[in-house]
Amino acid sequence: MPSIVRFAPSPTGFIHVGNARTALFNWLFALRDGGRFLLRFDDTDAKRSRSDLAAAIAADLAWLGIAPAAIYRQSDRLALYAAAAGRLEAAGRLYACYETAEELEARRQSQRRRGLPPVYDRAGLRLTAARRADLEAEGRRPHWRFLLGSPEAAHASGEIAWDDLFRGRQAIDLGSLSDPVLVREDGTFPYTMPSVADDIDMGTTHVIRGEDHVTNTAVQIELFRALGAAEPAFGHHNLLVNAEGEGLSKRMGSQSVASYREAGFEPMAVASLAVLIGTSEAVEPAPDLETLARRFTPSKVSRAPARFDDAELAAVNARLLQVLPWEAVAPRLAALGVGGGEAFWNAVRKNCTVLADARLWWDVVSATVAPVTEMPREDAAFVAGAADALPPEPWDGATWSNWIASLKEASGRSGRRLFMPLRLALTGRDHGPELAALLPFIGRSSTLARLAGYRPR
Ligand code: GLU
Numbered sequence: 486m487p488s489i490v491r492f493a494p495s496p497t498g499f500i501h502v503g504n505a506r507t508a509l510f511n512w513l514f515a516l517r518d519g520g521r522f523l524l525r526f527d528d529t530d531a532k533r534s535r536s537d538l539a540a541a542i543a544a545d546l547a548w549l550g551i552a553p554a555a556i557y558r559q560s561d562r563l564a565l566y567a568a569a570a571g572r573l574e575a576a577g578r579l580y581a582c583y584e585t586a587e588e589l590e591a592r593r594q595s596q597r598r599r600g601l602p603p604v605y606d607r608a609g610l611r612l613t614a615a616r617r618a619d620l621e622a623e624g625r626r627p628h629w630r631f632l633l634g635s636p637e638a639a640h641a642s643g644e645i646a647w648d649d650l651f652r653g654r655q656a657i658d659l660g661s662l663s664d665p666v667l668v669r670e671d672g673t674f675p676y677t678m679p680s681v682a683d684d685i686d687m688g689t690t691h692v693i694r695g696e697d698h699v700t701n702t703a704v705q706i707e708l709f710r711a712l713g714a715a716e717p718a719f720g721h722h723n724l725l726v727n728a729e730g731e732g733l734s735k736r737m738g739s740q741s742v743a744s745y746r747e748a749g750f751e752p753m754a755v756a757s758l759a760v761l762i763g764t765s766e767a768v769e770p771a772p773d774l775e776t777l778a779r780r781f782t783p784s785k786v787s788r789a790p791a792r793f794d795d796a797e798l799a800a801v802n803a804r805l806l807q808v809l810p811w812e813a814v815a816p817r818l819a820a821l822g823v824g825g826g827e828a829f830w831n832a833v834r835k836n837c838t839v840l841a842d843a844r845l846w847w848d849v850v851s852a853t854v855a856p857v858t859e860m861p862r863e864d865a866a867f868v869a870g871a872a873d874a875l876p877p878e879p880w881d882g883a884t885w886s887n888w889i890a891s892l893k894e895a896s897g898r899s900g901r902r903l904f905m906p907l908r909l910a911l912t913g914r915d916h917g918p919e920l921a922a923l924l925p926f927i928g929r930s931s932t933l934a935r936l937a938g939y940r941p942r
Contacts, residue, residue, distance in 0.1 A: 509774075573667070580629065607664060630667065692718070696721040725790065802839060871907060
């Protein structure tokens, strides 16, 4: 049976590369067996969710090459969650509680003082109808908790275990968990139950998400069962940290997918690094997601946090530019105003971190280059005199070496002393693509003009 997976961000910020990694893991997982990838916006938090952010997330996924088979919004599906809550209540698994947040906190503190785990004591379960009526008369409204474990037991006990796609066998002691709130006082639903109701409705076969959800999984497995459904398989991957070892945050906008797109990185460089770091696979850029899918194995993802370093991304991007086919780059270079065809691209691609750097080199050959001011007098004289030995056009890839050979003989210079003053004069910088390749693009008259800038005045 082909898999059905989903990526379920809450649209409260731009997705960062850690979120993108979750989306990619799901997408690659589904690619392997022709499965379906669903995009679900977990937007039950009406105050923080924004439709413009949902649109931005969909655009980020599209940029990465992820095309959801369907898109859902939890805010459109509230009736499904209300029905699920009704079924849980009818089954004796949902009970009303009236404590305020302050009362609950005071209770937790007293439990801690007595050396007890700060687990909800199920006081709500013991309320009589009369007591509930009193509380409601006081103006309190109930929130609703899900009874974990058997309804007969005073406390949840036992273990919930599953074979995690990434982490292997996992077991959570139900006794360590409070009965979770499924419906808030104002009738809204926190994330826990809608996610399960949706996964049942959508036929999700594999839930792949970050390891911050491991504990939720025990609760959610209980919910699947209480709602009469078999639970899907679960996989929890390690989280990303930045180069400094700090966790990524959607709110801070750090390492957002949008920022990498705007900086000109290739989507496959971002995807390759996001998927392959912290695995036993070498971090080599994959040309497309199908290739990346063949290199992705959940059990090979390490347990330790994986470090997403922007410097490494730059290196991966540069390596990817080396292997992109000309047909793929040609229209993009044209849009950047870069001329010179494939020969120019071949001349400069090794010196590009992002594709747009080609424009910088195009300006170097096609615009005017101001003389560098700090050139030693002797070098300047050499540069100015080099004009005399400049071969006539037409020029080709051999022009540079012919010119240099005669300059070498005439000046007695060699190595760096020979070519660096020329590089500085011709390009305005001390590093860059092979001059042999650039020279034909600069052309004879422009070369002469650049050299003339060093004539003594
Ligand atoms: N909205 C949840 C999150 O962004 C989804 C978790 C899940 O995949 O179930 O963390």
